Amino acid sequence: MELFQLITAQTIPDAVKAQAKSATAQNGADVRFIAGGTNLVDYMKLNVEHPRQLVDINGLALGKIEQTPEGGLKIGALARNADVAQDPTVKEQYPVLSQALLSGASPQLRNMATTAGNLLQKTRCVYYRDTVSACNKRQPGSGCSAIGGYNRMLAILGTSDHCIATNPSDQNVALAALEAIVHIEGTNGPRAVPISEFYLLPGSTPDQETVLQPGDLVTHVTLPKPPAGAKSAYLKLRDRASYEFALASTAIVMKKDGDRISFIRVAMGGVGTRPWRSVEAEKALMGKTASEANFRAAAEAALRGAKPQSQNGFKVELAKRCLVQSMGQVSQLA
Amino acid sequence: MAIDEREKESQTSLGRLTRRSFLSRVGAATAATAISPLAPSPASAETSPTKTAPETIPGTVPITLRVNGQVHAIQVDPRATLLDTLRETLYLTGTKKGCDHGQCGACTVHVNGRRINSCLAFAAMQQNAEITTIEGLGTPENLHPMQSSFVEYDGFQCGYCTSGQIMSAVAMIKEPWGSGDADVMEAMSGNICRCGAYPNIVAAVQAVRRTS
Numbered sequence: 001m002e003l004f005q006l007i008t009a010q011t012i013p014d015a016v017k018a019q020a021k022s023a024t025a026q027n028g029a030d031v032r033f034i035a036g037g038t039n040l041v042d043y044m045k046l047n048v049e050h051p052r053q054l055v056d057i058n059g060l061a062l063g064k065i066e067q068t069p070e071g072g073l074k075i076g077a078l079a080r081n082a083d084v085a086q087d088p089t090v091k092e093q094y095p096v097l098s099q100a101l102l103s104g105a106s107p108q109l110r111n112m113a114t115t116a117g118n119l120l121q122k123t124r125c126v127y128y129r130d131t132v133s134a135c136n137k138r139q140p141g142s143g144c145s146a147i148g149g150y151n152r153m154l155a156i157l158g159t160s161d162h163c164i165a166t167n168p169s170d171q172n173v174a175l176a177a178l179e180a181i182v183h184i185e186g187t188n189g190p191r192a193v194p195i196s197e198f199y200l201l202p203g204s205t206p207d208q209e210t211v212l213q214p215g216d217l218v219t220h221v222t223l224p225k226p227p228a229g230a231k232s233a234y235l236k237l238r239d240r241a242s243y244e245f246a247l248a249s250t251a252i253v254m255k256k257d258g259d260r261i262s263f264i265r266v267a268m269g270g271v272g273t274r275p276w277r278s279v280e281a282e283k284a285l286m287g288k289t290a291s292e293a294n295f296r297a298a299a300e301a302a303l304r305g306a307k308p309q310s311q312n313g314f315k316v317e318l319a320k321r322c323l324v325q326s327m328g329q330v331s332q333l334a
Numbered sequence: 335m336a337i338d339e340r341e342k343e344s345q346t347s348l349g350r351l352t353r354r355s356f357l358s359r360v361g362a363a364t365a366a367t368a369i370s371p372l373a374p375s376p377a378s379a380e381t382s383p384t385k386t387a388p389e390t391i392p393g394t395v396p397i398t399l400r401v402n403g404q405v406h407a408i409q410v411d412p413r414a415t416l417l418d419t420l421r422e423t424l425y426l427t428g429t430k431k432g433c434d435h436g437q438c439g440a441c442t443v444h445v446n447g448r449r450i451n452s453c454l455a456f457a458a459m460q461q462n463a464e465i466t467t468i469e470g471l472g473t474p475e476n477l478h479p480m481q482s483s484f485v486e487y488d489g490f491q492c493g494y495c496t497s498g499q500i501m502s503a504v505a506m507i508k509e510p511w512g513s514g515d516a517d518v519m520e521a522m523s524g525n526i527c528r529c530g531a532y533p534n535i536v537a538a539v540q541a542v543r544r545t546s
Contacts, residue, residue: 001413003393003412003413004412005412006395006412006456006459034456036454037454037456038436038451041456042436042454045435046435082448105524106523106524106525107502107506107523107524108436108442108450108502108524109436109451109454111450112451242519242520243523243524
């Protein structure tokens with residue numbers, strides 16, 4: 001690990017000012033915010049991340065989970081994953097988020113990891129983690145070792161000729177289905193970005209992962225009030241029963257009017273280069289009867305654009321079955 | 335001051351360590367050594383009282399850690415994790431280093447009563463926290479109930495993961511989990527045991543949960 005300077009931010013403007021000195025807020029940033037550290041410290045040990053300065057933001061008052069006047073929920077950037085998962089409102093109103101969080105990492109890691117840290121969680125692509133390998137995300141222009149390499153865990157949706165790295169987060173899949181808004185404090189003041197616009201597709205610049213600019217500090221996320229009567233759930237399929245990243249996962253929010261689906265949100269994890277909202281699946285289901293045939297049709301629509309690699313072709317069918325199974329489960333509740 | 339630049343010294347004294355800068359520093363240090371006397375002259379040794387100057391290693395920073403109720407004022411490299419600091423600086427070697435990447439749980443300690451992976455926490459960021467290690471749970475004469483239970487149910491073979499398992503188990507009892515064996519397995523999934531003592535670990539944890 002390279003030497004760094006550790007400073008403590010006492011206020012949000014201090015934190016913003018400190019990070020704004022970095023040329024980028026993306027991969028290779030000179031200045032990094034640190035909260036739980038579970039992802040950053042790991043990558044610093046691997047020499048994938050080598051910031052000159054760490055800004056400890058744990059002293060900022062950004063840890064609260066509170067209801068908004070509009071009936072939604074505000075989750076502070078520093079709220080720990082374990083606390084969000086066990087929050088009574090989250091469990092009652094947004095069970096998909098609680099379930100997603102509890103399916104990720106280990107209890108120790110969830111005690112450390114924060115909402116905003118998880119939002120910015122890095123891929124687990126083995127070539128990104130290994131500084132000897134070519135990786136366009138870690139070192140732009142060096143190539144992609146995963147294409148034609150070990151790519152069993154990697155993405156089938158949203159990939160490019162330059163990068164096929166999966167977004168590994170469970171939390172973010174739930175946030176995508178819940179249409180979360182990411183609130184950011186930057187050098188030009190605060191702004192709010194829908195999660196659907198927060199993550200960038202890799203394209204030819206996979207090192208650019210989000211819309212964050214130098215100085216940008218995620219302060220909180222807000223969840224809109226769920227439609228009355230809507231139900232939600234998270235289903236995660238993986239190689240081990242616990243403590244493993246998803247091969248495929250789904251976050252479903254559904255409301256039925258009698259037998260017909262009157263509200264539906266579908267997002268997938270483990271298969272996309274970013275938390276993958278499937279508007280195609282939603283269109284296929286809206287207004288339709290909640291039947292297995294229609295779930296299957298929606299799953300087909302969701303995976304229509306899939307581009308499997310040499311080792312991950314199984315994910316196409318796995319993701320479809322994950323969707324059908326999960327939609328069936330939520331339909332039973334709705 | 336708005337930003338507490340408490341580790342500015344480390345940046346100015348050692349700067350950013352690259353291979354080139356490291357080599358140039360080693361060169362400078364060697365040169366400095368070459369011109370300093372290797373030993374104090376007999377005269378100065380007689381006249382000046384023996385002073386044990388505080389050992390400061392360039393680039394280290396002073397921090398205060400509260401571990402098992404004791405306060406320690408120490409010097410650490412800013413890169414030092416809580417795990418390495420516990421083991422190498424405070425000689426609390428009960429906490430083990432397994433993977434060093436938050437994957438195995440051998441380094442589990444409690445920070446403010448919650449279990450964490452000490453390998454992923456920088457020591458310098460834990461200064462206001464109450465840290466508990468396996469040494470703070472019980473003593474050989476007066477074991478913590480979870481320690482006794484691991485002995486009684488044979489919850490280990492080689493013992494390397496055991497302190498992490500016990501720290502995790504003690505914390506999990508205070509967390510919201512169901513009562514079944516499957517809940518224990520899920521709650522303890524962040525602690526890997528290469529010997530595969532899992533059934534006995536589950537039995538040990540369940541025995542304590544039944545009586546607490």
